[in-house]
Amino acid sequence: MKKVIDAILFAAESHAGQFRKDGITPYINHPLEVMHLLIHTGEINDPEILIAAVLHDVVEDTNITIQEITDRFGEKVAKIVLELTDDKSLTKEERKMQQLISAIQLSESAKHIRISDKICNVYDILYAPPGDWGLERRKDYIVWANAVVGKIRGSNEKLEIRFDELIIEGNNF
Numbered sequence: 001m002k003k004v005i006d007a008i009l010f011a012a013e014s015h016a017g018q019f020r021k022d023g024i025t026p027y028i029n030h031p032l033e034v035m036h037l038l039i040h041t042g043e044i045n046d047p048e049i050l051i052a053a054v055l056h057d058v059v060e061d062t063n064i065t066i067q068e069i070t071d072r073f074g075e076k077v078a079k080i081v082l083e084l085t086d087d088k089s090l091t092k093e094e095r096k097m098q099q100l101i102s103a104i105q106l107s108e109s110a111k112h113i114r115i116s117d118k119i120c121n122v123y124d125i126l127y128a129p130p131g132d133w134g135l136e137r138r139k140d141y142i143v144w145a146n147a148v149v150g151k152i153r154g155s156n157e158k159l160e161i162r163f164d165e166l167i168i169e170g171n172n173f
């Protein structure tokens with residue numbers, strides 16, 4: 001529990017000054033939402049998975065290194081975070097392709113977080129979309145997210161059901 005709170009504070013400090021794609025929501029809301037979903041919908045209570053969840057975008061989107069995550073939160077957490085960190089030397093399209101290809105190799109812990117991450121992102125694309133994203137771009141994102149989740153089904157049924165509900169809602173747009 002203490003470590004979970006430490007991780008929340010560390011994530012908040014690391015993402016300070018960053019915003020979600022809508023330009024108004026503080027970035028930290030996103031990892032907190034992912035964590036919230038894991039607990040309330042996915043029924044996950046393993047502290048290491050929750051810590052990795054709140055830190056899942058820290059290495060990708062701030063200057064925190066995976067070594068710092070290892071030193072503060074241990075190797076198991078760092079390994080999960082690393083699995084969920086895109087290679088920023090690749091282009092956006094290459095990263096999307098890479099996520100799709102490597103999804104099947106994710107650990108069970110990383111799969112739970114990946115699905116929760118996609119639920120939060122698809123929700124945002126549907127209900128709080130970036131101002132400059134047209135309908136096509138939003139649809140493309142949802143198709144891709146659905147493909148990624150399709151590769152990792154079978155790890156958390158409740159999260160998958162929630163994801164599928166959103167896809168159905170998206171089809172009505």
Ligand code: ZN
Nearest residue numbers: 030056057117
């Ligand atoms: Zn994320």
